[in-house]
Amino acid sequence: MNPRNFSPLFRHTVALGVALGALFLAACGGGGGDGSSGSSGSGTLSVSMTDAPACGFDHVFVTVDRVRVNTDPNADINGSGWTDVVVSPARRIDLLSLTNGVLTTLGQTPLPAGTYQQIRLVLVPNGAGAPANSVVPTGGTEQALDTPSAVQTGIKIIRPFTVAPNTLTDLVLDFDACKSIVTRGNGTFGLKPVVTALPTVVSGAVTGVLVGAPGAQVYAERNGAVVKATVADANGNFTLSPIEQSSTAGNVDVVIVPTSTNGRTTGIVRSVPVVAGGSTAVATAAAPISLPTSVFRTVSGTVTPASAQATIRALQLTGGGTFEIAATAAASDTGAYSLFPTQPALPAGAPLVGTYQTTLPIPLAADATAAGKYSIQATSSSGTVSTQQVNVTVSNAIQNFAF
Incomplete structure (x- = not known):
């Protein structure tokens, strides 16, 4: 059976010249375990990375050391059953080069057939010299991106995927740079990783x-x-x-x-x-x-306590649904946040809404009742949610949250 038959989307991205090349990989440790589906033989796992856009940055660099997989969703990082896909040498990747369907290939390795439950993306920590992980704010200079020790032992992703015998399984790690970068009140930056995984065979x-x-x-x-x-x-x-x-x-x-x-x-x-x-x-x-013209407004405020490490979302009710328009993270040291008038930002004008049809163009109609109206939602690291309504039709808004 030809493994190429199992990933037309992956082949499409490679044909566009966006995969940056395969790396030499080594598999260490066992890949079986009690969580296996029981299939015999082995297949091949190919791991790639992509990104969502980052807000207010020209570059976001992370250095990948390895990707780890385990059949046990609760396996400890020092436990058994891990298979390590080692990136050698470690790859420093600009996440902002990975938009619009662009994938960069981290490589592939054989794995025992079965169902895998847990993935860990391991980054190289910053050390002496040039930082392994850094950001370049729009119009600014490169600054180190602080990574917590938990990130250095592996960003934990729970996403089941199956490796079938004699089959290539393509797995994409989607690193959301916009929601992962925390701007602190002292002007430094930290990493609060938001990463998901997706088998491309179903995408x-x-x-x-x-x-x-x-x-x-x-x-x-x-x-x-x-x-x-x-x-x-x-x-x-x-x-x-x-x-x-x-x-x-x-x-x-x-x-x-x-x-x-x-x-x-x-x-x-x-x-x-x-x-x-x-x-x-x-x-x-x-x-x-x-789309018609619109002015843009700022929504800003403070989340207390700052230790809530809240994520802020601006939602808009229109066209029979609720939609996320912008998102950011509150500063981990001060709790301050801003949906600022560059990106992300909030249009004050009426949104245009339509329903998909095969005949293009798709008609879009303005919803004047939704113009400038947003629900600002703060979610703490513990999962507590607080929502407040704002109207930015005429002016900017200040909205504070307390947990």
Whole structure:
């Protein structure tokens, strides 16, 4: 059986020249364990990395040491049953080069057939000399990105995937740089990793073209939760990939949030189908999406105590659903946050909403009742949620939270 038959999406990304090459890998330790599905023989696991856009940064660098997998979701990092995919030499990757469906290949290794439950992405810690992990704020200079000790032992991801005998399994690690970088009050930066994993055999893509909105944030959402994000390129083209095809969750909503520099309002296309191994277009060069102009507003405030390490989301109710428009993290030392007027930012104008159809262009209609109205949601590290309503139609807003 030819393993290439099992990953048309992966082959597509390689054909675009976006995979940066395979690395020599070594597998250490056992890959079996009590969590195995019981299949005999072995298959091959190929691991790649992609990224969602980062807010307010020109570069976000992380250095990958290895990827670890285990059949036991509760296995301790020092326990048994781990298989290490060692990246040698360690790879320093600019996450912001991995948008619009771009994947960078970390490599592949044989694994005993079975079902694996736990993945750990291990980064190299910063040491003397140039930092292994760093950020470059927009228009600024490179600064070290502090990584907690837990990150250095492996960013834990619980996502079952199956390696079948004599089969190639492609696994993509999606590192959300925007939600992973915490800006502290003293001007330094820390890593609060948000990473998901997705087998590409069950995933597809959504594409589109925007007029006058390079750099726009584009999200694929289900029930108001972002499942994939990207940023439109200089020509307004975007690709959301990979997105999991889900028989239970259904289609995705595509949410477009231009930058304040673009000066355009939000666009939403509802109920866009995702086809495993395929691509769905919501707009093309011949039928692009053009959004009307809008001013942008700031929402800022403080979360107390700062130890809550809250994530802040701006949600908008429109078109029969609730959609995430922007998100950021409160500073871990002061609790301050800002949805600032560069990126992320909040359009004050009426969002345009429409429903997917195969005939393009898709009609979008303004929802004047939703203009400037947002639910600001703060979620603490313990999972406690607090939501407040703001209206930025006329001016910026200050919204504080206490846990």
